[in-house]
Amino acid sequence: MIITRFAPSPTGNFHMGSLRTAIYNFLFARKNEGKFLLRIEDTDRERSKKIYEEEILKIFNIFKLQYDNLSYQSKNLSIHQEYLEKLMSNNMAYHSKDGPYKFRVNRDNEFFEYDDLILGKIKVPSNTIEDFSIARSDKSPTFILSNLIDDHLENVTNVIRGNDHTTNSIKQIMISDALNFKDIKYAHIPLIHDINGKKLSKRNNITNVDDYLSEGYLSDSIFNFIIKLGNNFNDIEYLDIEDAIDNFNLSKVVLSPAKFDIEKLNFINRHYLNKLSFIEFKNFLEKDIEKQVSNFQLELVFQDILERCNKYTDINIEVSKLLNFFEKNIVLEIDENEKALIKKIYSIIKSLHDADNAVLMLEENDLPLKKIGKIIRKITVNFESKIPIEKIILFFGIEKVKEKLLLYLND
Numbered sequence: 001m002i003i004t005r006f007a008p009s010p011t012g013n014f015h016m017g018s019l020r021t022a023i024y025n026f027l028f029a030r031k032n033e034g035k036f037l038l039r040i041e042d043t044d045r046e047r048s049k050k051i052y053e054e055e056i057l058k059i060f061n062i063f064k065l066q067y068d069n070l071s072y073q074s075k076n077l078s079i080h081q082e083y084l085e086k087l088m089s090n091n092m093a094y095h096s097k098d099g100p101y102k103f104r105v106n107r108d109n110e111f112f113e114y115d116d117l118i119l120g121k122i123k124v125p126s127n128t129i130e131d132f133s134i135a136r137s138d139k140s141p142t143f144i145l146s147n148l149i150d151d152h153l154e155n156v157t158n159v160i161r162g163n164d165h166t167t168n169s170i171k172q173i174m175i176s177d178a179l180n181f182k183d184i185k186y187a188h189i190p191l192i193h194d195i196n197g198k199k200l201s202k203r204n205n206i207t208n209v210d211d212y213l214s215e216g217y218l219s220d221s222i223f224n225f226i227i228k229l230g231n232n233f234n235d236i237e238y239l240d241i242e243d244a245i246d247n248f249n250l251s252k253v254v255l256s257p258a259k260f261d262i263e264k265l266n267f268i269n270r271h272y273l274n275k276l277s278f279i280e281f282k283n284f285l286e287k288d289i290e291k292q293v294s295n296f297q298l299e300l301v302f303q304d305i306l307e308r309c310n311k312y313t314d315i316n317i318e319v320s321k322l323l324n325f326f327e328k329n330i331v332l333e334i335d336e337n338e339k340a341l342i343k344k345i346y347s348i349i350k351s352l353h354d355a356d357n358a359v360l361m362l363e364e365n366d367l368p369l370k371k372i373g374k375i376i377r378k379i380t381v382n383f384e385s386k387i388p389i390e391k392i393i394l395f396f397g398i399e400k401v402k403e404k405l406l407l408y409l410n411d
Contacts, residue, residue: 001033001034001035001157002028002029002033002034002157002158003029003036003155003158004025004028004029004036004156004159004160005037005038005039005151005154005156006021006025006026006037006039007038007039007040007041007073008022008040008041009041009047009048010040010048010049010050010053010056011047011048011049012047013208014055014056014059014208014210015209016207016209016212016260017162017191017192018209019063019222020192020227020229021189022060023065023223023226023227023244024189024227024248025158025159025160026065026066028160031248031249034157035068035069036065036066036067037067038060038069038070038071039070039072039073039154040053040056040072040073041073041147041150042072042073042074043074043077043140043141055210059210062213062219063219063223064241069154071150073146076150077141079149080141080146080149081139081141083145083149083179084101084134084135084139084145087134087175087178091104092178093134095137099136099137100135100136100137101135101136101137101139102131102132102133102134103131103132103133103134103178104131105126105129105130105131105174106174107126110125110126111123111124111125111126112124112125112129112170112173112174114173116166116186117158117185117187117250118187118250118253119166119187119188129167129171132144134175144168144171144175145175148175152176155182157182157184158184158187159184159187160187160188160250161186161189162189162190162191163189163191164191165188166188173186187250187253189253190253190254190255190256190258191258192229192257192258192259192260193258193260195259195260195261195262199257216269216310216311216312217269217311218269220240221268221272222265223241224238224239224240225264225268227239227244229258229259230257231252231253232254233248238268238271266311270310273306273309273310273311274303274306278299281306284313284315284316285316285319286316289316289319289320289323296322296395296397297394297396297397298395300394300395301391301394304388304391308386318385321381321384321385321386322381322384322385322387322392324382325381326380326381326396326400326404329407331407332378332382334375334408339408339409341371341372341375342375342379342405342408343409344365344367345362345367346402346405346406348361348362348367349361349362349398349401352398353398353399354397354398356398358393359390369389369390376389377392379404379405379407
């Protein structure tokens with residue numbers, strides 16, 4: 001059975017590259033009807049924080065990454081040290097003069113090599129890898145040792161991770177061979193770069209998943225965007241989890257670094273925003289705005305609002321553009337031509353009610369929206385909202401539009 005895992009350290013915020021790695025391991029396991037494990041590597045006592053662990057679990061829940069088991073590395077510390085002692089007793093490791101315990105690299109062969117499921121055959125000259133640390137002077141294991149032993153204990157068969165781990169994989173294969181562990185198949189995915197081709201870094205880019213969620217990107221959008229960074233998925237434009245599982249294949253992973261294009265993310269986010277139901281739309285409204293808009297026909301215009309949004313945080317901005325001016329009852333300066341037009345409009349709709357088709361009535365009386373749209377937009381929203389004028393009329397309703405018209409006639 002295929003068993004994959006994702007093993008984050010709770011020492012910082014959960015970033016986009018980690019999310020992609022987690023999703024790839026999840027998809028690979030599910031595609032092969034295997035198991036997907038989550039292991040919190042919490043052995044760095046000084047830097048590991050509960051708040052970061054909670055963030056990991058929260059993001060897994062948001063993105064529906066259902067794991068088959070949750071474990072904590074710190075519980076295996078004594079086992080890690082037992083394997084360290086085993087390596088020491090077999091003369092495969094030693095306590096160095098400068099403090100740490102090191103693995104003794106066997107350089108009998110000219111190359112160290114293994115078959116990577118994405119990168120193909122990896123060959124590294126043996127003289128380029130020195131004896132490396134596997135535990136600190138207090139016998140607390142380093143990542144190289146503890147990560148491998150936990151994979152062994154959990155019967156992990158496949159590890160998918162960033163290609164900055166290729167050397168780590170070679171080192172872990174050496175330790176695995178020394179301990180007679182079962183082979184693990186490694187697959188290294190290209191790193192994510194910014195649009196200029198530089199490695200995506202926390203210093204120069206927003207990399208935290210939580211930041212994107214807070215900024216107004218839907219989880220479906222982020223999921224769709226992140227899984228396609230470095231994977232063509234047969235050029236399918238939009239995929240949910242089930243589609244992604246069905247179409248996931250390591251052979252589709254592109255070898256070159258994936259470019260994080262924020263405009264592409266915006267494009268995808270607009271797609272998913274436009275699929276929101278009215279109930280979902282309302283869930284994104286701030287409480288005070290939701291209360292303000294309760295007397296208007298928001299359901300008739302919510303799709304027009306969504307078409308003007310890149311992020312769900314824009315929803316409140318766009319709704320506010322409809323409300324800001326209208327509720328102030330400010331009378332703007334108008335010229336004689338505008339006043340004459342207002343009189344004509346009012347004369348046609350004064351006997352109409354919200355249920356009547358005011359737009360049709362106006363058109364039948366030679367007052368098409370092309371002719372009256374500017375003045376209606378001016379006195380209702382003061383040009384702040386750009387949604388179609390007929391939708392502005394529907395949103396406010398004929399009765400409230402008449403009230404606005406009368407402000408310019410009762411002088």
